Amino acid sequence: MSLGILGTKLGMTQVFDEAGKAIPVTVVQAGPCTVTQVKTNQTDGYSAIQVGFKEVKPKSLNKPELGHLSKSSAPALRHLHEYRADNPSEYSLGQEIKADIFTAGQIVDVIGASIGRGFAGYQKRHNFGRGPMAHGSKNHRAPGSIGAGTTPGRVYPGKRMAGRLGGKRITINKLTVIRVDPEQNLLLIKGAVPGKPGALLNIVPAKNLKRSSQ
Numbered sequence: 001m002s003l004g005i006l007g008t009k010l011g012m013t014q015v016f017d018e019a020g021k022a023i024p025v026t027v028v029q030a031g032p033c034t035v036t037q038v039k040t041n042q043t044d045g046y047s048a049i050q051v052g053f054k055e056v057k058p059k060s061l062n063k064p065e066l067g068h069l070s071k072s073s074a075p076a077l078r079h080l081h082e083y084r085a086d087n088p089s090e091y092s093l094g095q096e097i098k099a100d101i102f103t104a105g106q107i108v109d110v111i112g113a114s115i116g117r118g119f120a121g122y123q124k125r126h127n128f129g130r131g132p133m134a135h136g137s138k139n140h141r142a143p144g145s146i147g148a149g150t151t152p153g154r155v156y157p158g159k160r161m162a163g164r165l166g167g168k169r170i171t172i173n174k175l176t177v178i179r180v181d182p183e184q185n186l187l188l189i190k191g192a193v194p195g196k197p198g199a200l201l202n203i204v205p206a207k208n209l210k211r212s213s214q
Contacts, residue, residue, distance in 0.1 A: 025179075038050075109204050
């Protein structure tokens with residue numbers, strides 16, 4: 001099943017396996033998500049399921065958004081996302097997608113926005129080495145040369161320099177689901193995932209598992 005789920009990061013903790021070994025896990029509030037649209041090849045040219053997540057007050061959305069959600073009798077939902085589905089007829093408008101679509105031991109990819117670090121220098125952003133720290137040095141954390149002079153007479157695009165760090169969409173591949181709590185819609189995923197507590201996450205079944213197992 002290629003269907004995924006939206007959720008929020010709650011934080012990190014640890015659990016213990018049968019051998020008593022501590023396993024670091026991230027606790028994710030996965031869903032419940034509401035099916036807000038079913039797309040088929042006949043109507044849209046491709047097969048997909050659109051789901052909504054995180055109920056908010058109706059005044060937080062505009063009229064077109066509320067009108068779209070009213071077709072599935074869904075409440076006001078902040079986030080909408082599509083998942084490709086081989087057989088979209090298996091789903092119906094208003095159906096809830098919960099954490100039980102995953103099982104313990106399943107390998108997943110987690111997509112989210114990394115924590116924003118603000119404006120960062122060369123050492124923090126790109127792991128550059130620093131200059132001498134002696135009293136006479138004037139190049140402690142400076143960039144050094146950023147290009148030649150007359151030729152080309154400019155700095156090439158993409159040059160690694162100081163700037164805004166983090167706050168970008170990243171994917172952590174091939175994480176293991178350690179535990180599923182269907183009653184509270186919780187997923188315990190081994191390791192760290194993007195973002196800070198409260199961040200939006202997209203959890204999908206991992207891709208290219210055959211390649212990684214060779």
